[in-house]
Amino acid sequence: MPVTIQDVAREAGVSVSTVSRAFTVPDLVKEETRQHVLQTAERLGYRPNRAARGLITGKTGNFGVIVPDLSNPFFPTVLKGVQARAREADYAVFLADCDENPAEEMALVQAMAKQVDGVILCSSRMTPSQLDRVVGTTSLVFINRQVRDNPAVLMGPAAGMRQAIDHLAALGHRRVAYLNGPKASWSNRERRRGLRQAARYAMEIVELGPFAPRFEGGPHAADLVIAEGVTALIAFNDLLALGVMSRLADRGVAVPEEMSVVGFDDIPMAGMATPPLTTVAMQNERAGRAAVDLLVNLLTVSGADAGDLRRDLDCQLIVRASTTVPARS
Amino acid sequence: MPVTIQDVAREAGVSVSTVSRAFTVPDLVKEETRQHVLQTAERLGYRPNRAARGLITGKTGNFGVIVPDLSNPFFPTVLKGVQARAREADYAVFLADCDENPAEEMALVQAMAKQVDGVILCSSRMTPSQLDRVVGTTSLVFINRQVRDNPAVLMGPAAGMRQAIDHLAALGHRRVAYLNGPKASWSNRERRRGLRQAARYAMEIVELGPFAPRFEGGPHAADLVIAEGVTALIAFNDLLALGVMSRLADRGVAVPEEMSVVGFDDIPMAGMATPPLTTVAMQNERAGRAAVDLLVNLLTVSGADAGDLRRDLDCQLIVRASTTVPARS
DNA sequence: TGAAACTATGCAAACGTTTGCAGAGAGGGT
DNA sequence: ACCCTCTCTGCAAACGTTTGCATAGTTTCA
CATH class of the missing domain: 1.10.260.40 (lambda repressor-like DNA-binding domains)
Known part of the structure; x- marks a missing residue:
């Protein structure tokens, strides 16, 4: 037929x-x-028939993308960028969601390996030893994680954190909580690195968590934050920040008057929350495109001098109404 | 190697x-x-090597999913269901985003056809003639659209609309606006069908639009709605509803006191808006899983008596704070 | 004891492509 | 008239599997 x-x-x-x-x-x-x-x-x-062609050329014309959780609005936007650029380059895209599970993520890479020319790992949660088992099975490009000298697209999480700290310091905050995201997350580690900026201002940082990077993680985090008596908090991502704000409202803590809140990602919801959330915006879609560029480049050039293996994007603090000067106590 | x-x-x-x-x-x-x-x-x-296997068996072990717009939070959730079920059934998933463009959608199906055993079309925007060119090139399962006797998962948009109407009627609204979504959308047509329910209550329906089913479509819609002097509105989806509410707030129209607002989809943002949005919740993830079930079933059974080719899910009106009794004028 | 019926394995063809090699012309220079 | 080169095309082998058919060995049964 x-x-x-x-x-x-x-x-x-x-x-x-x-x-x-x-x-x-x-x-x-x-x-x-x-x-x-x-x-x-x-x-x-x-x-x-691309499969038949692939059999002989060794190239499939496909690649894979693995994300930790599709229901986190951060990922669809980078997926959108991946999609768009992939189509331009005439590649088809396998998608997989590993449900924040590193072992599953590894299994997915291995399962994909034979059907793709390369895999884009978005905010990979794999442990170093899992990564070792996987590197080399196929071409890898990381987004939001740097592992040795593998190709990667980074969105400047440390710099973003520094912006957040600068902002809170300028407002006069002296004691600030950071709500950690998943332990396995490279972004989280980088953001903690950015926390050192606080030293410049004699600002004290209280680290809490880790928390699930979802709205549901917020209430638990909020209660801990209140108990700490800080005047501001920085959450691992916007979903968590929104969950925190929701709980703060329930407990009668006014944002931003009694508690300033900063998130990360600038998901669409952030601007529509009450109050609108101050957050660090990332260039998600562009990151997706860049990852594809890197991968395509990696596959087409001889491989010897692949040139630039890293793409650094910058991020931007968006100040909205959820942050202000601390209450005089 | x-x-x-x-x-x-x-x-x-x-x-x-x-x-x-x-x-x-x-x-x-x-x-x-x-x-x-x-x-x-x-x-x-x-x-x-699945490609080599596919060459001889004629089965690839893959299928495709096409969605109109990844940045609409409605779709990632159904994708999540598709993903999960597909992995259980040992299928890999090609993803494509057609950017609300029917021609692109058709091209994507054709491009995928040779590499997959079937394609799931989510809220397909294709015209009947485009569909004709595509039906038969590969196995198709529709979500949120019924086209002749093709397999489909439906989320009861008409019934959802009836629930919304019942709700507004019970509150005492007698003149209500409906903000249309994309003309090409089957869901939109079905929801309009559900509008007939209004006749029972001698309720007058004012149809406006179509509008882009995104937040950005809201302001324009809001201005038209205000000019119509209705006491309540039903928006094609939550994004549009949120956009409308944002503009209403800017124009000093109080929700829900002066205008009740109902959305569709129950995206996460809906519950966090101010005021929290009354909306019709769909079983997205379950729909995704059902679509995969249908497809797998279609591929494994002889094909003659494929049994049930349709799956009807019900939806549920979630009443929150954006709807109340109309102001006495 | 022999035929019949299984069981377990191997051989080779097929699937739809790409590609190295070789051959057929055509044209050009001497 | 000859050889060389160049352009265009076809033949056949390969890619990594699955599967119909054949074969060899083993069991069953009369």
């Missing part, structure tokens, strides 16, 4: 080699026959 | 056929040899 290269060849009165070449190496076949082949192919509705 | 079935055969001292059978038809090979083969395979880290 599906039309193959054989059908086109027979119909066009040429050999399969010619048909193949008409598509893949146009300058090897006479312009006239090439047109003829292309037309009959079009007429018959022929689309080359 | 990658280890093939040949390597395993040589290493295990058997023929490739035996290795192949050890994996795919275990009862055809002696338990003892089978164990031996499986062990050497494991030791060598062999994973069958």
Whole structure:
């Protein structure tokens, strides 16, 4: 039923080699026959079977993306960028969600390895030893995580944290809580690194958590924060921050008057919350595109001098109404 | 470099056929040899090449999902369900985002056709004629759209609308606006069908739009609604509803006192808005899973009596603070 | 004891491509 | 008239699997 290269060849009165070449190496076949082949192919509705092609070329024309949790609005936006750029480069994209589970993530990479030319790992949660088992099975590009000299797109989490600290310090906060995200998260580690900026201002940092990087993690975190008596908090991401704000409202703690709140990611919800959330915006979609660029580059150039293996994007603190000067106590 | 079935055969001292059978038809090979083969395979880290397998079996073990817009939070949740169920059934998933563009959507199906066993079309925007060109190229399952007798998972949009109308009628609203979503959307057509429920209550419906089903569509819609002088509105989806509420707030129209607002989808943001949004909740993740079930079923059974080709899920009105009795004028 | 019926395995063809090699013309220079 | 080169095309092998058919060995039964 599906039309193959054989059908086109027979119909066009040429050999399969010619048909193949008409598509893949146009300058090897006479312009006239090439047109003829292309037309009959079009007429018959022929689309080359990429699996068969991949079998011989070793290239599948696919790659994979693995994200920790699709229901976290952070990821769909970077997926969108991946998607768009992939289509431009004529690649198809396998998607998988590992549910924040590192072992599952590793299994997914291994399962994908044979069907793809490379995999993009978004905020990978894998342990170093799991990574070792996986590096080399296929080309990898990381987003939001730097592991040795593997290609990576980074969104400057430490710099983002420094901006947040600068902002809170400028407002006069002297004792600030940081709500940790998942332990396995590289972004979280980087953000903690950024916390050192506090030393400049003699600001005291109280670390709490880790918490689930979701709205549901907020209430627990909020209660701990209140008990600490800080005047401001920085949450691992916006979802967590929103959950915290919700609980603070329930407990009668006014934001921002009694508690300033800063998030990360600038998800769409952040701007619509009450009060609108001050947050560090990332260039998600651009990161997705950059990751594809890196991967494509990696696959096309000889491999020796792949050139730049890292792309650093900057992020931007968006000040909204959830932060202000601390209450005089 | 990658280890093939040949390597395993040589290493295990058997023929490739035996290795192949050890994996795919275990009862055809002696338990003892089978164990031996499986062990050497494991030791060598062999994973069958699915493309090569697909070439001969005609089954790829993949399928595709196409969504109109990843940045609409409605879709990632159904994707999550698709993902989870697909992995259980040992399928890999191609993802594509057609950017609300029907022509692109069609092209994507055609491009995928050869690499997948079937495609799940989520809220497909294709025209009937585009659909004709695509039906038959591969197995299709629709979510949120019914086209002739193709397999489909429906989330009861008409019934959802009836619940919304009942609710507003009970509150005493007599003149209500409906803000249309994309013209090409089947859900939108179905919801309009549900509007007939209004007749029961002598309620007048004012239809406006279509509007982009995004936050950005809201302001324009809000201004039109205010000009109509209705006491309540039902928006095509939550994003649009939130956009409307934002503009209403800017224009000094109090929600819900001067205007009741109902959305569709119950995206996470809905519950966190001010005021929290009354909305019709869908079972997105379950819909995703159901779609995969349908597809798998379609592919495994002979095809003749595929049994149930439709799955109807019900939805549920969630009443929050954005709706109340109309102001006495 | 021999035929019949299984059981377990191997051989080789097929799936739809790409690609190295070789051959057929055509054209050009001597 | 010859050889060389160049352009275009076809043949056939390969890629990593699955699977129909054949074969060899083992069991069953009369």
